[in-house]
Amino acid sequence: MSSKNPYAALKHREFNYFLLIRFALVFAWSMQFIIIEWEVYSLTKDPLSLGLIGLMEVLPALSLALYAGHIVDQKEKRGLLAKCIVAFISVSLGLFIVTNPKIQALFSNQGLIWLIYFFVFAGGIIRAFVGPTIFTLFAQVIPKSDYANAATWSSSAWQIGSVLGPTVAGFSILWMGVNLSMLLVLLFALISLVFLFKIKKKAILNPKVGEPVIQSLSEGIKFVFKTKEILGAITLDMVAVLFGGAIALLPIFAQDILQVGPKGFGILRAAPSVGSFITILTVAYFPLTRNAGIKLLGAIFGFGLSIILFGVSTVFWISLIALFLSGVFDGVSVVIRQTILQLKTPDEMRGRVASVNSMFVGSSNELGALESGVAAKLLGTVRSVIFGGSMTLLIVIITTLTSPKLRNLDLFDEKK
Numbered sequence: 001m002s003s004k005n006p007y008a009a010l011k012h013r014e015f016n017y018f019l020l021i022r023f024a025l026v027f028a029w030s031m032q033f034i035i036i037e038w039e040v041y042s043l044t045k046d047p048l049s050l051g052l053i054g055l056m057e058v059l060p061a062l063s064l065a066l067y068a069g070h071i072v073d074q075k076e077k078r079g080l081l082a083k084c085i086v087a088f089i090s091v092s093l094g095l096f097i098v099t100n101p102k103i104q105a106l107f108s109n110q111g112l113i114w115l116i117y118f119f120v121f122a123g124g125i126i127r128a129f130v131g132p133t134i135f136t137l138f139a140q141v142i143p144k145s146d147y148a149n150a151a152t153w154s155s156s157a158w159q160i161g162s163v164l165g166p167t168v169a170g171f172s173i174l175w176m177g178v179n180l181s182m183l184l185v186l187l188f189a190l191i192s193l194v195f196l197f198k199i200k201k202k203a204i205l206n207p208k209v210g211e212p213v214i215q216s217l218s219e220g221i222k223f224v225f226k227t228k229e230i231l232g233a234i235t236l237d238m239v240a241v242l243f244g245g246a247i248a249l250l251p252i253f254a255q256d257i258l259q260v261g262p263k264g265f266g267i268l269r270a271a272p273s274v275g276s277f278i279t280i281l282t283v284a285y286f287p288l289t290r291n292a293g294i295k296l297l298g299a300i301f302g303f304g305l306s307i308i309l310f311g312v313s314t315v316f317w318i319s320l321i322a323l324f325l326s327g328v329f330d331g332v333s334v335v336i337r338q339t340i341l342q343l344k345t346p347d348e349m350r351g352r353v354a355s356v357n358s359m360f361v362g363s364s365n366e367l368g369a370l371e372s373g374v375a376a377k378l379l380g381t382v383r384s385v386i387f388g389g390s391m392t393l394l395i396v397i398i399t400t401l402t403s404p405k406l407r408n409l410d411l412f413d414e415k416k
Helices: 013-044 047-074 077-098 109-138 144-196 213-226 228-243 246-257 261-283 292-312 316-344 347-379 381-402
Strands: none
Touching: 013 047, 013 077, 013 109, 013 144, 013 246, 013 261, 047 077, 047 109, 047 213, 047 246, 047 347, 077 109, 077 144, 109 144, 109 347, 144 261, 144 316, 213 228, 213 347, 228 292, 228 316, 228 347, 228 381, 246 261, 246 292, 246 347, 246 381, 261 316, 292 316, 292 381, 316 347, 347 381
């Protein structure tokens, strides 16, 4: 049983370093994604190009996810994460060079777009390994007695990075331009690497080191599919985020519909993360263990309504509130899903389970970006957002009626 002290996890020095690492990486990654979104749309003025950013990142992330989970369960976690961060720094350096006006003058717009897509694709390869590595390292820097509380703080660090990354990106684009903004990304990536080496190397907990890849992957997939609580929650969240991926279209709303410029774009992009962060922090004091299934379904239904409200709004502050509420509801989903994973996943399978989860949930953001870009091209920007939100509502209703096990899920009963 985890401690009732909401600050219990913060008493452990290595876990505090872990939080700083996670914050710095999320800050750098989310800031970089926003900068690239802005640059690509500025070059093309084509909503489909925004969807292609998501596709370029999700293709390698999806393709390598299961293999990455196998590798993570076979390797020492601190060293593997260090290699991932160095690779991310290399990608960010490449984007810094490509966004330099003197370098851009040597290429056509189309050539620049494909160079950017190349680096985004490389980032997707790195991302396939980063998520499972962080998930498994987490379990080795905190005692199991404080695991549930630590998961809340870890999610909070992620959300703070998600809030500040887009916000700083918006202001830095306004004040410094795209190219110099990439220097901040590089700085925070380097900071994460410095803090990583304050954590000691960790033991490999998998007793089957050297196990054949196919057998290892098969065990991971079977575990997820036989654990119905994990499968149901991540599937529902994946489909909801897939059709509610209006965030990818924010550059269009900021530039063409709401006309609020890069400053407003940064604020809008940060609003969902602010809402989610507030929710996650609140949950440290008021856990969502009772009637978790109903709360999860209700949260995703509320998320869909918020997306629809954002789609129909032409007023900045209404759009801001809608995105904030979408983050509040998404925060509930994140906490419940992470609690399920932390209670149900054995140490030796964390990499593989995290990889399957990333295929379902993590990659759904990029697939949602692609869906939103294609839908915006075919239906128009506003109609595509309304369509996505409506599909989310429909999926929640169908799931509520057809999945009694998820509907009746009570996480309090899972705590042993």
